[in-house]
Amino acid sequence: MSKRKMTSKTKRIWILLLIGFMAMEFPGVFFFQKVSDPFILGFPFIYGYILCWWVYMCAIMYYAYKTDWGHAVKEGGDKK
Numbered sequence: 001m002s003k004r005k006m007t008s009k010t011k012r013i014w015i016l017l018l019i020g021f022m023a024m025e026f027p028g029v030f031f032f033q034k035v036s037d038p039f040i041l042g043f044p045f046i047y048g049y050i051l052c053w054w055v056y057m058c059a060i061m062y063y064a065y066k067t068d069w070g071h072a073v074k075e076g077g078d079k080k
Contacts, residue, residue: 010069020057020060023053029046040052
């Protein structure tokens, strides 16, 4: 078992992912379930809300993919 230190990039990605998951699972959006007035991007509120957070999570995962998040880095800066 290796003891790797968490880098600032890894911490940032974890925080952004947790924010996205907490916002997507927030139960307060159900207070708007019987209200037809609020619309987001032309969708009813609940669908627009989830769609916006889904796009946010896709952007964060793309950022994590492009920065090789999760791959071990040697002390010299080279990947294993």
